[in-house]
Amino acid sequence: MVRFAHTADWQLGMTRHYLSPGAQGRYDQARLEAIGAVGRVAQREGCEFIVVCGDVFEHVQVARKTALPALRALGALPLPVYLLPGNHDHLSSAGIFASHWFGPQRPANVHVLDAPGPVEVRPGVELLAAPWNGKQPPADQIDRLAARAEPLGPGAVRIAVGHGGVDTEASKMAEDPIEVAMLEAALTERRIDFVALGDRHSRTQVGTTRRIWYSGSPEPTATREVGPGQLLVVDLEPGGAVEVTAHQIATWVFAEQIFTLRGVDSVDEVIGWLDAFDEPARTVAKPILHGELTLAEHARLMDAIDLRRDLFAAIPSSGRSDLRTRSDDGDFADLDLTGFAAQALDELRGMDSGEARDALGLLLRLAGADTDERAVHGGGHGREGVAAR
């Protein structure tokens, strides 16, 4: 029996443009710390080794300031770690694995699977690696390697370690995808016992054998991901059963939700969704907004979101949002504008353009401040803080 930890897609060095520099720093730190978390869970669970199925680094050429702390964290792990070069950190003469400093800095427990083919972990346990050596999938992709591998003898275990999209994942527009059928045939013929894959950041089981898995990334990297932030611990019995257990690693949350807005309640719903996150400082929450709001409602929503921006790691606006505003009589009824201000208001309302709506929103805010000011003088409740955008 062999027990090992399966992880992938650490993407160290990755930048999220919607994160402020500070948030990006925290996010980087969290993903670096995830290495330690992976090691702790693996050790706790009694794993013999860890395989990282590609994209350990975000780039082929990673700055040393990114790579060296990662190597240090890897070196601190109490068990062997096998790194597979993926499409992001493929083998290149100019890449990190070929750099003059990587060799000297590589901890002894860290092994780079830099050649296609089998690597013995210990007698009876073998990895079958398909590293990437360019931006295109390798000629010796894991499905082909598996198909060519010698059938296993009794008592031996062979774990296929690959990276890339599979042909059964319709959403994946990968070039030259890994053929799941070939892998399954190889599994059936016992040329391999398990396929550990990287590339999808969501934890995903592929096919029907229960032996082909994407571990997903240990920390989320996008709000669309499903089930990221986990480590898979795999038990393999030579010629016997397989057991895959997921362990939570992530400390960050990347979430998105679609809202169809109409009326004050729908605004409250969005605000409620945001306020429901436990750790907003480690949360990227992306509301996807549809529908239509009055200027006042829209202003309220925007104020609410703005207010929370400093709280959250990021509240990115979504390209999928399609929220419209309309100026409603009610928006301005309370303002009791007369004279030239009323004339200007009429003109702006008649313009029907984004700029005009923005101008109306501003007018509402400025007039509202006036109202509030008067309200403050009258002992009412003010909104100055919200108005400061």
Next chain:
Amino acid sequence: MRLHRITLTDYRGVRNRTVEFADSGVTIVAGPNEIGKTSLVEALDLLVEEKSSAVKKEIKAAQPVGRDVGPSVEAELSFGGYRVVYRKRWLRGHLTELRVLSPRQEQLSGESAHERFAALLHEAGIDLFLWRQLRISQDWQRVRGAEQRTDGQPSIAGRAAVSGALQERSAQAVRTGPEEALFERARQEYDLYYTPKRGEPRGEYAQARTALDEANRRVEAAKQTLADAEGAVSEQTRLRRELHEAAAELAETRADLAALEEQNTELAQVRERLRTAEAALALAGQVEAATADLERLAERAFDLDTDIAAKRQDLVAAQTVRDQARQKVTQAQAESERLRAAVRLAGEDVRRHRDRQAADRLAAQLDRAQDAVDRIRAADMLLAANCVTEDVLDGIEAAHKQWDKASALLHANAATVDVQRLGDAELTIENGSVGLSGSTASFAAVEAITVVAPGVVRVTVTPGAGERQRREKERTTRENYRELCAAADVPDLAAAKDAQRRRRESKEERRAAVQERDAAVADVAQDGEELSDLHEQLRALRGRIAAHDSGRPAEPPAPATLEAAQTAETDLRDALEAAEASLRLATTEAAHDEERVVQLNTSIVLLQRAVDDAAADTGHAKNRLKELPAARTESELIALRAEQQQAAARIDQLNPDRLQLRLDNVRPLPAHLEEQQVERRERLATLAERIATLSDSGPEESLDDALAHQARVQRTYEQMHRDATAAKLLYETLDRYRSRAWLRYAEPFRALVEKYAALVFGAGTTIEVSEDLTISKKTSAGSTVAFDQLSAGAREQLALLGRIACAELITPPGAQDVGGVPLILDDALGHTDRGRLDQLAAILDRAGSRVQIILLTHAPERFRIGTAHRQNL
């Protein structure tokens, strides 16, 4: 507000003074400079605004110099339905007292009095700011500082009293209420993003734009770095491939070169073989040729010997012929000699006869000439004896003529003496030449003549003086004539003429004789030859003849005549010619024969030389043959020729030209390729370093960072831009409508100022008022001038009109003590001339019916306001 009176106590230089103001109309407070007019205004300000406990510099300044007392001010005022007396003292024993006189009496003091007064003012809507703005003071600095405009106009915009007054006259409400506040916020919002004048981005908005530009540049730089890195990697890949390929090419080239060099070596060897074979064949050829030469030389020697023998025989024959010819020539020469001598003698004979003839002829001529010479000599003798030349004759004739003339003159003038002997009387005539012939004599009395009749008479006739002269003349001419004749050796003129004729004949004779002589020898005498020469010639001729005759041989006999001599000579000459022709023929023949001998001798010499040469050649040929190897056998020669052919064929095969061409081409290639390899390796080393450097910096990561930063900055900018655009649109829309409203709003104020301006500056004057209710432009007589470009007088006049208009506006008719404030003018209109001053006085007078006007002046006479209440300080 209305000011009824003011009392200053211990205030500056004033111990105690009360000034009362008229309830309505204009109050003129007159007093010289420095008497405290301005103190009145200042004291009012202190009373209304400063607490009595205040210890400010300006309060201290109000304390009288050198007196330790507290300055005190008391004023009686009415406003908003209240009439109050308000009093304050500062510094020493400071106090505040407020007495409300009506409508309900009140008495307050201290802090509560101050507060109450402020509350009352507020309640009445009195705007103290506006109050100060409506003043005109000489010294703006002293009028409470910086709130004053520098152009002298009041700052009245936005004051509630003004706005309220305008609103009452305007359909639209502006400058107050929520609209104005909204506009102000919109403007502030706009100001956050744009500069007020040029509307250019500013502050955070401009910074966002700059940051975005910077971020874009950073992205471009990062992209460039990444592209550099990728370029370096792709170059590295290419170079590595090239290095590998070039190594193979180098090996191939080296193999090619080795094969070519091998061929080249073989070529050299084959060439050597060819050369050896060809040398051997050449030697064999030489032996063969030398043998053939010897044979040929022997043949030639034989031929030559034969030739020489033949030639020698010919020579002997030719020499015989030649000798015979020589003999013939000798004989011919002798004959010619003989004939030549005969011809010579014959010639001499001919000459001897010719000489004879010449001598005879010359002798005859000489005889004739000698006769002529004798005649000449005779003539010469005659001539020598006769000296009467023509000239001499001419002289004698002339002298004779003179004498004849003198004689005639003498005789013509002389008295004629006729002597007639009468009877036989003797009569003699003494002296003279005169004789008595007969019985008569007649003579001229040219000399003293004495006629004597002896014994009878003696008559002497003596000529007179004239006579003597004529007689002298006659004598001198006669003597001259006689001298000349004597000189010519003739007795008289006739003889002279005869002598002269003879002389002429002698000369003629001589001339004829000379002619004769010359003619006699004319054909023989050469130029200059004298007769003596001819004689000599004759002697010579005769000598030669004699010599010939004596010397001539006897034989042949001398010819008798010239003709015979000439015939003999001609015959001999013909014979000589024939003999000489024969000689010439013989000589020619002899020369020909001689030539033949010479030719034969030469031929023999040449042939002998050829024989010698042939002998030498034979010797050489023999020597050469001795030096050459032995002659090859035929089989040996065949083998050599086969070797030669083989080698040549191989050389052809190897194609030396092409081989050399390829060698030249290929030899430098390996070094060249090596050099390229070295360059590649060096470049690769450089690239490796560069890639390492670039990789360490993580160019993709840097680009990601830059892109993330760009995205953030872009979002910030876009949001900012959206906000800015909204602010701009809102502000500009509000501003547009507000400006339109403004025109209507400010109209009552503007119209009032314009009405007064027309009174001061003339009908048709128009005024423009700007947003802050200040006068911006004045147009009169078609000329529009901005306020600050106006003259000082016009500016102060318009500023006053603005104040009057404002004061009128804020004071409801018949309610001066409600919302309005007094208009206080302190020494105003210093720049204004008399005419305008009167116009302004009229306006003030009229305005005074609604507004309380207090005029402080040191020259009250300047303000001609009939209804004014006057106070002197």
